[in-house]
Amino acid sequence: MKNGLSVFVLLTTMLLGILASPVQAERFETISTDELLAVRKGAAPFLLINALSPIEYNQEAISDSVNIPASHMRPHHHLLPEDKSTLLIFYCKGIRCTKSRRAARRAMEFGYEQVKIYTAGLPEWKERGLPVSHFTSYPEIEPLLLEPLTVYKSMESALLLDIRGEEVSQVGEIKQAVKIPLDDLDRHYEQLPRDKAIIIIDHAGKQSPICARFLYKMGYRDLAILEGGMINWVRAGLPIE
Numbered sequence: 001m002k003n004g005l006s007v008f009v010l011l012t013t014m015l016l017g018i019l020a021s022p023v024q025a026e027r028f029e030t031i032s033t034d035e036l037l038a039v040r041k042g043a044a045p046f047l048l049i050n051a052l053s054p055i056e057y058n059q060e061a062i063s064d065s066v067n068i069p070a071s072h073m074r075p076h077h078h079l080l081p082e083d084k085s086t087l088l089i090f091y092c093k094g095i096r097c098t099k100s101r102r103a104a105r106r107a108m109e110f111g112y113e114q115v116k117i118y119t120a121g122l123p124e125w126k127e128r129g130l131p132v133s134h135f136t137s138y139p140e141i142e143p144l145l146l147e148p149l150t151v152y153k154s155m156e157s158a159l160l161l162d163i164r165g166e167e168v169s170q171v172g173e174i175k176q177a178v179k180i181p182l183d184d185l186d187r188h189y190e191q192l193p194r195d196k197a198i199i200i201i202d203h204a205g206k207q208s209p210i211c212a213r214f215l216y217k218m219g220y221r222d223l224a225i226l227e228g229g230m231i232n233w234v235r236a237g238l239p240i241e
Contacts, residue, residue: 047066061135070102100117143224162174164230167202182211
């Protein structure tokens, strides 16, 4: 897909989807920070669920929340309550983050009767100085940011690691890339070679930094990031499937 018209149409579609994402939250019942605080102080049973990857959750999460990545939501997940009337509250990284909505949608499909989204998510919770848990720490590193054309020219010598999940369907993928979603990387990172440069690819450049920090902690040193993610790759008119 290299012709200009196709790229323009694809980017326009993606942009409309991104702009529409906060509106989609109106399909679900939402909960504010103050309302969440009230629920936490109440006696009624509830479960606060972080819908991000384990790598992100382990770095920082709202205290007393559990981690069920959106892609890991299953009808009989061991962390989900058997009582379908239990209030489930999902959150992630704020109003633009879609993972809480994806997880909430699946919970409703499983028959849970009370499902809400804390749309402000972790950013507002932290801004208000409310309790956050840190289960691990990742080294502060600054991996190289590579332009799409530089990445394209490096495809023979480097391994391209695509950490996207469902976002793949929105943009397409690079044929030669190794695909391990960030949601699963903590369990499968050892599949990656240690004697080869790794270039990390995400949707829009937001998740690659923490992925690089995680891999560095796990002993990988030759790391770089596709600047702007796959959106930037498509904008550059480079080949995708």
